[in-house]
Amino acid sequence: MTNDTPSGEDSLIARYFKPLATDPGAFGLVDDAAIIKAEGCDIVVKTDAIVEGVHYLPDDPPEGIAKKALRVNLSDLAAKGATPAGFVLTLALRKADESWLSAFARGLGEDAVSFGCPLLGGDTVSTPGPVMISIAAWGRVPAGRMVHRFGANPGDRIMVTGTIGDAVLGLEVLKGGPAATALAGDPAARELLIGRYRVPQPRNALAACIRDFATASMDVSDGLAGDLAKLCAASKVSAEVDVSRIPTSPVAAMLLSRGAADIAAMISGGDDYEILCTVPAVKREAFLAEAGQAGVAVAEIGTIAAGAGRPRFLDGQGAEISLTRLSFSHF
C-alpha cells in the first residue's frame, strides 16, 4: 500500500462524497474537520437521523433516501428562518454496495446544489443492523433573528404551508392500506402520495418571510396536531384550529370525501415537513403576500388562544374532533 492507495473507506468517500464537498470550508474532505464561517451571523444547528425500516422502507430509491435525510434537516432550518450553510453526514452501512451508494450520493449531491447546502464532512461506519443516516446541518441567520417555537401570542393567526396528510397517506399506499385500495385504478395519484412520503419538499424559500413575520415557527414532522401542541406549550398558549381550513391535496381531499382517509389520522401522522408558524393578525395580509412572492402556498388554519389547554381542532360545525394520538413517537 502506498500513500495513493487509500483504504476501502477512504476510497468510498473519495469516489462518492468528495464531489459534493465543494465548499472551501470542507477542504475536499481530506482533513479531519471542516470550517464554517459565521460572518457576523448566528449559526443555527440541527440534527436529524433516519433509519431503514423506521423512517423509510428498505427498497425505497436511494436518491430519495438521501434527499429525505438532508431535507428533514433543511426543513428545520427553514422553519427557524435560517439559510442553509452546510452539513455533515454519518452513514452507517452493512456493506459498501456500489450501485446503492452511487445513487445515494447522486441524490445527495443534487440537493446539496439545489438547496445551497454543501457537504462539509462525515463519517462512514459499518453496522450489522439497518442502514442509518444521521445529518447535522447548519444555517445562518442575522444575529438574534432565529425564530423559536416560543413567541406565539393570543390572537396570532396560525399558518401552515403546502398540504397536510399526503405523506401519511403515501405510507399507507406503500403498506397496502385503505388508501391503496381506493386508488387501485389511479397510479398517478398513488405515486403523488408516495412521493410526498419519500421525498419531502422543505419550504426553504420561506425562510426570510418567517424571520420577518412569524412570532413562532417550527416544521411539521411528527404530525400537525402534536407539533402545534408543542409550539403552544413552548409559547404558553393554546389554539383553535378550523379543520376544514387545513390545506389538503386534491388526492387527499378526494380520499376524505370517499371515506378512504381520516382527517384525524392525517393531522396526527408524520412526515409532512411543512412549516407551521404564527403571525400577528395585523401582519396577516403582508405575510400572505410575501409568501406568495416567495412561491410558497400558505393557508391560515386558526388562531392562538390564551390559556394552557391543548389546542382544539374544530370541524365545520364548531364541534371538537377527537384525536386518539397527537403525533408519532419513537418510544
Added chain:
Amino acid sequence: MTNDTPSGEDSLIARYFKPLATDPGAFGLVDDAAIIKAEGCDIVVKTDAIVEGVHYLPDDPPEGIAKKALRVNLSDLAAKGATPAGFVLTLALRKADESWLSAFARGLGEDAVSFGCPLLGGDTVSTPGPVMISIAAWGRVPAGRMVHRFGANPGDRIMVTGTIGDAVLGLEVLKGGPAATALAGDPAARELLIGRYRVPQPRNALAACIRDFATASMDVSDGLAGDLAKLCAASKVSAEVDVSRIPTSPVAAMLLSRGAADIAAMISGGDDYEILCTVPAVKREAFLAEAGQAGVAVAEIGTIAAGAGRPRFLDGQGAEISLTRLSFSHF
C-alpha cells in the same frame, strides 16, 4: 394528553438530556435547533459515530460508551487546535432502557462539563438494530488558525502524545487474545488496557500549543501507521519513524518484551485518540516545553522526509518493519 404530557421520546429527552443542555444556545432543548455564536472565530465542525459491536462491546458500561462517543470528536477538535464549543447527539436505540439511559446521560454530562462542551440538541430514534451514537461537535479557533493534515515540511519533527497501542491491546484482552493470557494474573494491568480502549483520553489541553507550533496535525484514531500515511499524503511528503521511540505504556512495554504483543499490530491498530503532529525542527524545544506546561506528554518519533513514498518505520537497527496493514478500515 395535555400540553404537559409529552410523548415517550420528549419525556426521555427532558429527563435525561435537558440537564446537559446548559448552553444558552441550546434553548433547554425545547426548540428545533440551537444557536452557535462565532464571535469573530472560525467554527470547526466534526462528526464521528460509534456503533455497538463495532466501536464498543454491547456490555461496555454506558457511562464509558457516552464518553467515548463524545471524546472521539473532542480528540479531532484538539488536533485541529480548536476549543470545544458544543455538540449535537443522534441516539438510535432499540428500546428506552432507563438504567442504560441514565448511566449514558450521566457519563455524557460529566464529560460535557469537564471538557466545556455542552449538549446543544439531538435526535433520538428507534432502531431494530445495534445502538448507534452519532455526535457532531464543533469548536472555535481564531479565524484562519485551524491546523490541517496538510502543511508538514521535510525536516519537521514528528510528535505523538501519550502512548500508542494500549487500546488495541485492551480490545485484545476483552476478546481473550494473547495479551489476556499474558496478563491473567494481573487484573490492574488488564483494567488499564481495557480502560484505554473503552474511554479515550483526548488531548484537548494541547490545542493552543498545536495552533502555535504544529505545521500539520491530526488525531490517531485508525492506527498510527495509517494516520501518518494520511498526514504525509495530504502534505505531499514522506516520513521516517524510529519505532523504538514510539511511546508505549509500561504494561505494553512489558508485553512487547515478553513477546505477548506485536509492535506492528500496535501501530496499525485503532482507538489511540492521541495527537500526531509535525513541528519545525527549530521550534522543537519550545513545543516540548509548552506541551509540558500544558501537562501533556509528547514524544518525538521521527522526521518528515521529501518524496511521496509511504512512511518508513525503522527498528533500532535501522531496518524497516513490515506492516501488513496500516490501519483499521470499515470496508
